[in-house]
Amino acid sequence: MVKIQKQDTTEQKILGAAKSVFLEKGMAGARMQDIADKAGINKALLHYYFKSKEKLFEMIFKEASALFFSKINGIIDADIPLFDKIENFCSAYIDMLLQNPYLPLSVLNEATKQPQRFKQKLWKNREQIFIKFAHEIASETQKRKIKSIDPAHLFMNMISMCIFPFIARPVWMISTGMDENEFRAFVEERKKTIPQFIIESLNK
Amino acid sequence: MVKIQKQDTTEQKILGAAKSVFLEKGMAGARMQDIADKAGINKALLHYYFKSKEKLFEMIFKEASALFFSKINGIIDADIPLFDKIENFCSAYIDMLLQNPYLPLSVLNEATKQPQRFKQKLWKNREQIFIKFAHEIASETQKRKIKSIDPAHLFMNMISMCIFPFIARPVWMISTGMDENEFRAFVEERKKTIPQFIIESLNK
């Protein structure tokens, strides 16, 4: 008989627990004991599966940043009209972030605190993210289909508006009085309002 | 004779060192020894001036978040035309961030990791930041001067585009190949491109 009841193997439980603890507390703030507790096991077993905090963190972080960057390339590289691309990107990226709200803060944090390590370990074969996007903008501008705009700024604007709300979430919630559901609804709305906002600005 | 050569008192040196260490490493990652070293003193003297890490951190963090929020209210509350207000805000806020590049990540980080503490200690008498702004938008919309837009989204868009580049700086620099100066120039440009972008989108 194959394993049926255990949907989660111990390793998966550990990885899940590690992800949530690391993403919430960061490398420095995370405690191995907390991870063990959250996984429902003990510290000995935790080290039985993963040699060190470093190794475990690296594993989680690699996965996290892959998630953080992968969606971008996929959609930006698609072969569809510019405006559709913008709409798709915002919608898909926000969807991903809704499922991983702590992702941006965590990834950008570690990239800030350990820039050299980040560059070495996570930026090996990654190409310029928005080269193709830049060309496309240039082309559309030349064809006089949209107003002239520096692609770097446009790209930065787009990802800023998508990502930042998740980074500023607690402050935004406190300062607007939103609760979890209202915030979720607010960000859900942004899947449409951001593309709208961008396209209004680009349209001649 | 009054003290002349010492522009910085020891207390100021400590506060300066603490600010830079805390903002770069966060509460959990900061080391008292590092702060002492950076201030050019020893740990004993550090504790002679500030009882505990907690106290020192609170001091720095209170000042940091005051800086982070104060500019916003000031400009948003000014009594000038909407578009001027947007231009002023972006320009002044980005200027402030250029002088405190680690501020946003640090403040938002601690707000995320200790939301309750943040709310208690730092959000006592602070009012809704953008109430007045919202009214203004509503009024302009009604007067048919600008396109209809939800003020919350507009406000979020604006602060996102201003703040996010500083949070994503290391990743952005790596992925675009910019160096310090180029990044500075890029953000400097944004003082104009962001208001442009927003106003193009709002104009009927």
Added chain:
DNA sequence: ATATAGTTTAACCAAATGGTTAAAACAAAG
């Protein structure tokens, strides 16, 4: 000169934390 506040040195303490170890318990497969 002497008292006072600032500063250094260096040793020290207690707690937290990452990591180890060894023995025992357990479960499943051959």
Added chain:
DNA sequence: CTTTGTTTTAACCATTTGGTTAAACTATAT
């Protein structure tokens, strides 16, 4: 039943780190 890999228990270790202490030194003001 025995073997094998997994899991627990619980003690333990080494290091880091926040924080303390006491004695000595320095400069300045009275």
